[in-house]
Amino acid sequence: MYLDYFGLKENPFSIAPNPDFLFMSERHKEALAHLSFGLGETGGFVLLTGEVGTGKTTVSRALLKQLPENTQVAMVLNPSLTELELLATVCDELKIDYDKTSFSVKDFGDAIRQRLLENHWAGGNTMLLIDEAQHLSVEVLEQLRLLTNFETDTRKLLRVVLIGQPELQQKLKQPILRQLAQRITARYHLLPLTVNEVEAYIRHRLRVAGCERPLFSRALVKQLHSAAEGIPRVINLLCDRALLAAYGHDQMVVDKKALKQAIAEIALSEPKATGLSLGYLATGALLGGLLLAAFYWGPRLLTPLVEPQPQASPAISASALDKQRLQAQQLAMQQQAAQREQVQQQQQQWQRLKASSILPDRSWQLLLRSWGYDVPISQASCSLVTAIDLHCLSLNGGEKVLREVNLPAVVALEDQGERFYAVIRHWGAKVELWLGEQSMLVSEQWLGQRWQGEFQVLWQPPQGFDGVLKQGNQGQAVYWLEQSLSLIQGQAPRQTFSFDQQLSQQVRQFQQQNNLNADGIAGVFTLLRLNQQIYVDQPRLQEMN
Known part of the structure; x- marks a missing residue:
């Protein structure tokens, strides 16, 4: 819509993957180096984790590009599989014929081992890459470990790359998976971009799209970095909306007003969007293709995100440019109307979310999950943790003491007279809460208004410690x-x-x-x-x- 206006050959901030726009920051290069080193060893597992939208796919594609030509790669993009389904998928990817009606786990294992040996005898390598690996079950992870048992006297025949969100690291800490964890030869956690990297990222994508002049000032990049928290996928969304806003205002560069409008339109503004999960935002936008699909239910998202604009005048020039601008204005008005309807739904969802958390057992289940233990909700309590060498600790003192303890905590909150429980999972520029199965970001002010300062954490005291x-x-x-x-x-x-x-x-x-x-x-x-x-x-x- 705005490409000709800014002299662009294609959309520079599309969230669809495009190898022409590949940007490798220093941390992406470092991640790639770690994984390459791990794969160059005798074999086993390498691990790449990071929040949604931080560029794990970028790193994995760069890794695949630099593999030797004699490497056969099996890719699993849907990890919600049983053991048999995983083995069948690996066979499909490695072009192994098998009987779909009668193959057992042993049959699959034998067939895969034969293909691994064939590749090895031909002087090649075999690699298995699994995305969204945090969804793998314990049983499937154990089956993966068994696949890496196939080896010669000097090397493993299969290298496995696990890519997933931070929860994957915690899952691998479970005692039942300790043998797998010991085989990880390299691991890297991908952090969001810095301000300087965001500036280089934006400049790179504009240059590839055909625009050499700066459309975002240095000061604006700092504000954009803060709003997107350095996550590339969210940066793309913001830049795209900001360029559209600048185009609608007949401006040749993006200013603070255009960026502010972009932030509001994708629900990233602090006063009206506290509780938004950036990861959910990015994923929702990618899958749904609609901006409104990117909202995470939040406790303060109770008013329209953008004030209604006056109805556009019908006296519009017949030029193509004015027609495009009118279409942009009409699209914005449609989005505003949809947002107002969305607000009502969000209020209802927030009430349901609180109601589902009036008992602490769900929060204890989530807290245990952060330590790598996935237990039934009926067993999630302080009474269970001693069986897994953890102990409960109840403390008071609010933010100061919790920051000193530096552990995820179960807290009791009260909102409009309703008491409910949540897990404080991360405390940075904003506070990340787990409520039910949902993650949300809130401000310290919002939390302070609903929290009396008491909390409970899990920790590992040494054997025999009595206080x-x-x-x-x-x-x-x-x-x-x-x-x-x-x-x-x-x-x-x-x-x-x-x-x-x-x-x-x-x-x-x-x-x-x-x-x-x-x-x-x-x-x-x-x-x-x-x-x-x-x-x-x-x-x-x-x-x-």
Whole structure:
């Protein structure tokens, strides 16, 4: 609609994948290097995770492009499969004939092993790439591990690339999957783009589309980066809508007004769209092709996102340009009417969402899931966690204490006199909540108005810990403490089971380095901070500096 107006050969910000617009930021290049290194080893698994829209597909396509020509690749794009369905899909991808009526797991395994050997004897490699791997069941993941058992004396015959959202990392921490986790030779978590990378990203896509002049100022890029939180797919949506708004206003560059309108139109503005999930937004827009499909139900999305505009005057020039501008205005008005209807539906959905969370069991199920344990809702409670070497900890103190603990937490909230439960999963520029099965972003102000400051977390105390460790104590917990501190402080462990003066000094040094009360006594908060540095794979509320 605006291509001729800005001198563009094609849409620079289409969310459809187009290899001509491939942009590899430094972190994308780093991710590619990690995966390539892992695949170059003796074989096994490599892991790529990241939030929706951060560019995992970009990295995977770049990885496929640089594979040797003698590599046969099997791709699984729908991972919601049973063990037999997975093996059948692998056979289909590797062009292996099989009997669809009678093949067993063993038959599939034998056929796949034969093809792997044939490729190896021919001097080639075989790779299996699975997207959206967080949806794989434990049974299917275990079957994948068994496939990587096929090997020669020097190398594995199958390399497996798992691509998924952050939940995949937690799933792989389950004890039942520990053998698979040990075979991961490289892993990388893809973060959103920085401000500088967003600026380069926008400039690159405009240049490929035929526009050399800057349409977005540096100051505008900073605002756009903040609104999209650095997620490329959302950046595309914003830029596309901002260019359309500038075109509708007869402007040759995008200004703050046009960007503000774009943010409002895709429900990213803070006052009216708190609770929006960017990942859901991007995925919804991609699949549905409609802007309104990108809304995540939010607690404050209660008013129209864009004020109604006056009816366009019928006195319109017959020129093609004016006709296009009229079409743009009419489209905007249709969207505004649809948004008003959407608001009512969102209010109803928010009420249903709260009603489904009036008991804490669903929140406990979600909290356990963040630690990698998927349990039935009937078993999700504090009474279960001791069986999986976790312990419940109830604390008070609001944001300050929760940030210090730095763990996902179950909280009780109250909205319009209704009490319900949620999981605070991440605390950054906004707070990410899990409510039911939905993820949502809210402001600190919104949360503070509904939260009294009490919360519960899961953590891993050392065996034998009864609340405090100090001089004179003995046992396994003391041994763990000395071993852990020695590891962090670069000292040779003494392997002592007695809490002596030297260990007290080690504790005091650690407390000073971590802005804790330096009394030489290891209490809950000291051990929580120590856990963050020892157990690098445990979930965190916010990233460590």
